[in-house]
């Protein structure tokens with residue numbers, strides 16, 4: 001059903017949803033930005049419509065709401081193992097189409113890669129519903145159209161936010177609320193962005209060869225990338241993590257096992273006992289990430305991992321552009337084709 | 341909903357010293373296993389690591405663990421009747437069907453012997469299932485030898501070559517790198533001969549290159565990989581090479597596939 005609400009009306013809708021859900025949206029977080037002491041937009045719980053920041057892109061993605069940066073898997077107490085309880089109040093995430101498509105990529109890894117289902121991911125993920133935010137303009141670094149992720153249809157509700165009106169379409173009946181029954185009913189279908197300023201061409205996966213891996217373009221990143229891992233942490237689709245055991249008491253009888261986000265750009269990602277490390281140079285790590293995002297994942301799941309949200313470009317302190325990198329990759333693959 | 345991350349306590353039945361830094365742990369276990377698969381073993385509060393299953397029967401499994409760091413140091417303080425936490429088994433392991441009826445050579449370097457030990461032992465006990473069986477094993481020095489009793493037993497009636505990089509005055513077997521001894525294998529029908537190569541990355545690289553030079557077909561060579569692993573179930577991303585997850589599609593790979601994997 002479609003509705004047209006005033007800002008106050010929409011805020012009332014939010015208040016009514018809050019009785020049953022925890023609501024997450026982009027909010028302003030002070031002093032956590034790229035440069036010291038700057039503010040940053042990240043996903044946080046909102047109290048009211050005004051808390052939502054829609055005029056800029058969120059620096060961090062919403063993935064941490066159900067894939068936390070650090071998560072306790074279980075506690076050990078002498079001979080017992082206990083899985084911690086989580087807040088089971090359902091969650092609504094206000095999300096742009098690119099990120100909604102990104103979440104399908106996370107689902108692929110955690111729920112469909114291999115035979116096992118990730119218990120910790122699923123139990124949080126099952127609590128989530130999505131209210132999509134129509135996004136017609138995008139931002140400077142976005143390239144969702146090239147990645148076919150500008151259009152998302154698996155939302156539970158969708159909103160269009162204009163000067164003084166909010167249009168709403170509710171797909172999942174659970175997101176209906178009393179305030180909507182005395183609201184103007186309208187036909188509302190979301191539209192999608194058709195063109196970004198930034199465009200990329202993804203090379204055909206069948207043309208990527210061993211030569212692509214050994215090409216000199218990756219060397220540039222060895223001198224530029226400082227392996228800070230911000231591109232990994234901000235990315236909606238980066239899903240890697242590392243286990244960490246911690247002792248919580250001196251006599252070793254109480255401890256916990258956690259998982260924490262890991263990034264393939266960061267030192268130690270591939271270190272094995274014996275001091276063997278597989279991608280010593282930062283350029284090799286850039287190559288590894290790039291191939292995962294626009295080549296390898298596709299071979300397993302028939303869609304590219306990268307959704308073109310552009311956050312990796314926004315956050316890189318060395319101004320490394322991932323979209324430029326993809327285009328360079330395409331150039332060398334095209335050149336390779338001519339040699340054959 | 342089942343939770344694949346939960347470690348399960350198992351009882352240690354026996355601890356055997358192999359070298360100063362390698363011990364074999366026999367753990368009570370029943371369930372389907374394939375040689376070359378691995379378990380995620382852990383000590384609560386210390387850590388978790390993938391370790392190959394190097395032997396098993398209906399009631400137990402064995403793992404040989406080298407002391408190299410945080411977790412493995414602590415494992416060394418465990419004794420008979422203590423508890424070891426595990427989850428698994430994971431990975432594909434060595435499919436015996438790939439070797440039945442064939443002329444097979446197992447080539448193992450150092451701790452690489454652990455993942456193939458069970459498969460070698462199976463064919464030693466069931467020699468009629470293969471056309472020919474040869475084993476070539478290399479260690480750094482005499483004091484680095486693993487599974488000495490097994491090797492003695494295997495050697496009784498079989499073509500087993502043991503070499504060390506550097507011998508000492510009591511050493512009576514071969515010396516020199518594994519690659520030097522490939523000519524000792526029966527290469528009369530090399531085009532149909534199957535080889536299993538497991539060891540440190542550098543050993544696997546040069547050994548497979550040498551085998552191909554000697555006329556082995558790429559599709560007849562099998563290798564087993566080690567990579568950093570946090571989950572063993574295709575989620576953590578650490579073991580991924582290209583579109584391949586070593587924990588899911590490996591650790592055993594045919595060389596035709598293995599040679600295309602670029603870390």
Ligand SMILES: Cc1cc2nc3c(=O)[nH]c(=O)nc-3n(C[C@H](O)[C@H](O)[C@H](O)COP(=O)(O)OP(=O)(O)OC[C@H]3O[C@@H](n4cnc5c(N)ncnc54)[C@H](O)[C@@H]3O)c2cc1C
Pocket residue numbers: 271272273274275276378387388389390391392393403404405406407408409410411412413451454455565566567568569591
């Ligand atoms: C599929 C698979 C099968 C395996 N099978 C076996 C097996 O059968 N037996 C076995 O013993 N191991 C096996 N391993 C390796 C085993 O997983 C590691 O040795 C183990 O993870 C080490 O854990 P740790 O916590 O003790 O070491 P950590 O505390 O993680 O220590 C490792 C770190 O310490 C440093 N380090 C440790 N040792 C050295 C060294 N010698 N030189 C330089 N730096 C060093 C390195 O920086 C390394 O990253 C296997 C691995 C895989 C992936």
Ligand code: SF4
Pocket residue numbers: 102231234235236237238293305306307308309310311312313322
């Ligand atoms: S790789 Fe960059 S553009 Fe692609 S999804 Fe991740 S952060 Fe967004």
Ligand code: SF4
Pocket residue numbers: 224225226227228229230231232265266315316317318319320
């Ligand atoms: S590409 Fe940029 S953001 Fe990513 S690790 Fe390198 S320097 Fe950091």
Ligand code: FES
Pocket residue numbers: 568569570571572573574575576577578579580585586587588
């Ligand atoms: S070990 Fe985690 S994905 Fe393979």
